[in-house]
Amino acid sequence: MTTWRPDPAQLRRPAYLSLAEQFARAIQEGKLSNGQRLPTHRNLADELSLSVQTVSRAYDELIRRGLVSGEIGRGSFVQTQAKEPEPPYLPERLGELIDLSILKPVCEQLHLQKMRGAFAWLAENLPSSSALSFRPNMVFPRHRNVAAEWLARCGLEISPLNVSLTNGATSAMTVALMSVAPPGSTIATEAVSHHTLVPLSTYLGIHLEGLPIDHDGMIPGALDEACRKGVIRAIFLQPSVINPKATLMSEARRAALAEVARRHDIAIIENDILGPLVDAGLKPVAAFAPERTLYITSFTKITVPGLRIGYLAAPDRYVAAVANRHLVSNWMATPAIAEIATHWVSDGTAIELVDWQRRALAARHAIAAEALGNLDYHSHPQSLHIWLPLPEGHTEEGFVSQARLRGVAIAPGSSFRTSDLGWRPAVRISLGSTTEQELRQGLGIVASLAMGNPEALLLAI
Template identity: 65%
Template sequence: MTMWFLDPATLKRPVYLSLADQIARAIEDGKLVQGARLPPHRALADSLSISVQTVSRAYEELIRRGLLSGETGRGTFVRTARSEGSLPYLPERLGEIIDLSILKPVCETLHLDRMRKALMELSENLPASAALSFRPNVIFPRHRAVAVEWLKQCGLEAQASNICLTNGATAAMTTALLSTAPAGSAVATEAIGCHTLIPLAAYLGLKLVGIELDEEGIVPDALDHACRAEMLRALFVQPSVINPTATLMSLRRREEIVAVARRHDIAIIEDDVLGPLVENRPPPIAALAPERTLYITSFTKTVLPGLRTGYLAVPDKMLPAVMNRHLVTNWIATPMIAEIATRWVSDGTAMDLVRWQRHALRSRHALARDMLSGIAHRAHPEALHVWLPLASECEESLFMAQARLRGVAVAPGQSFQTGPAHQPAVRISLGSTSEDELRAGLRVVAHLVKAPPEPLLLAI
């Protein structure tokens, strides 16, 4: 058992949250190291003169944050370091919770019907190579040719030979990072950016440098300063409203970012998973700087969550590195899923579902504007979420805890933080549940913002 001690006099109400926060700080400060065993619930409760229920709730909160793990018969242990980042969403949906934490497109019965139909057609005329071949160059030439047409819908002209099929955006991110930034080097990204990038960079031995943001995204002067100070190898950027703050970067800002990247000769990894969903947007950064940009898009956020395939468009000079690193980390994208995506792009199903999604999201945003009337928030009509800044005195963790007690889960802003401390905020997914549940969840959120409740009085 660890020898870390806590003074009961430092606990504030709500006690379980105060206890959880102090244990979290002890982990962050290294006073509780990975693998350390925490006191049993009753032992800690007795030592602090609080209830066992309060300790249990504190441990449960820390398990939700990904900091502790409970092992039946053995106890509760420190599981992970803060540097790995925390999940912004619930790992699983428990009970009657309204889950607005996980970023998903709006889905209805028609999506399941389309997939069932596709699987039936696939069973009748499955290409032999999709089931029998190990060789990407045998399986994917036709898929790459169709990918060229899809990328045109995204505003990008690409050669079929420069496209790598991947199992979605995360596989493409991994391949792109491995191909541009060796272990020990630094990668720039938005100060509030992609939550998946944070642990991925840690696992790959990369240092993330969070770059200052304004209403258009990354500030060029801040990126230029980081390039001079950090010897950056790459910039990972989300210019088209997928980033948490719902920012759409202007053409001029994209050009300014490209100029900085060229001046310092760094690669650009452009994450554009919303692809053609966003209308009337500037061209991708990859269209402005094709010689140094690795462009990522996929189908999971715009067409169907289960259609886990995507495209990584690569400059000529980086192509050998990308193909080799994708081989050793993934070998190939799953051929049967790629086959469905190719058929859907060819017959128009994919774009039909994108247009359907665009319409559904605009309806959800109208609902959000109504429910959050009078509350400052950031949104874009084709984004999958709303970014809700909180009052400076409002702790994210307290806001989330109060929302959870009322049956609503949202994503904490700290999970997206790669730079200095940010204004407290939460991300609210608009597509993760039914419209009725969304309305009920937003009603709870609005109430908490407009009339913050008194802290809960827990027995101690």
């Protein structure tokens, strides 16, 4: 426990930020040293006559600045040396390791042939504007028209003038966040969300608040309460299967969240990178709140990973902001790759590959059902992954480490956690990143670990 304590007389509104500033100064002045444990949220709240939520927000702000690290079950500790977040996947595949950690579509020789053919076509058909122009408005009008056609397949009717082409979904996420949330503001998301969102929000100076979820995704009442208690600028949603738990949000829930957002006048960022791959026929959230939703979709997870192009559709109120943020962060999407995407959408190759992927995933899910037996896991017929809550007694760190020792890489569920609310240790397992034979072998190893004795597992680490 630390000997230094913040001075309640120096607290100013907003109290959480003032409290965080006191801690930051104490760390900078050496009054708190690296590794020192901070008071618990409850104890400090009682000591300063503040709410636990205020202290929690102050600690979250310190974590965002890289001054404090939080460890579930242990507490919060001063961290004077910056620590980069670890990705949930392996940086590269090593030796004979079966890598089920990185989310990829199923790919075979067909996909390589398609890309080679696309580049051959491009060599003969590349427009001069795509090779020689620096001006996005000279390059992309035709691509935006085709993008609007593809977005219609995703259930979204929008003018081409409201569409920006980006270098994939991560670029679109960055631009969308910058467009709706200035530094210091708060974004709400599901308690289990996109693994990139956590560090990205940190780098952009945005506070991330994870909200409770159920089997249908974010709970509208929880969003309404968060908006009433604090200043929420936007929500980030992944309603269609790409979320870590592979949940497909119902249309009723989408409409309810859209209504809460409209009531509190907040923006919505909808990440729908599987687009037409999910054949449920549900309207996107953007269809229920078109005036405030920034909608993201892309091709890398549903056609070929190398086709790094995404579409960011924005309502009129955000079009200028999106264009400006995209210019300063990316300037423009890579024209040559945009040419291939437009060509594939126009000649039917893109939807052909989407349909192929859907059939391939059906076979992968059949393998998973057979290999995992009676284990309780979450999936969807068009999900690229499964979410496996760990049986009682297992720890994520131990489970992932033991799987790695046995030649299988999987992603720890904590990489996707934005809140401790209702948290249960889990792992995410990719179905598309290996051959069917390797997938069957890897899932067999995971199943044997999950059904084994957790005490024996811990002793083996």
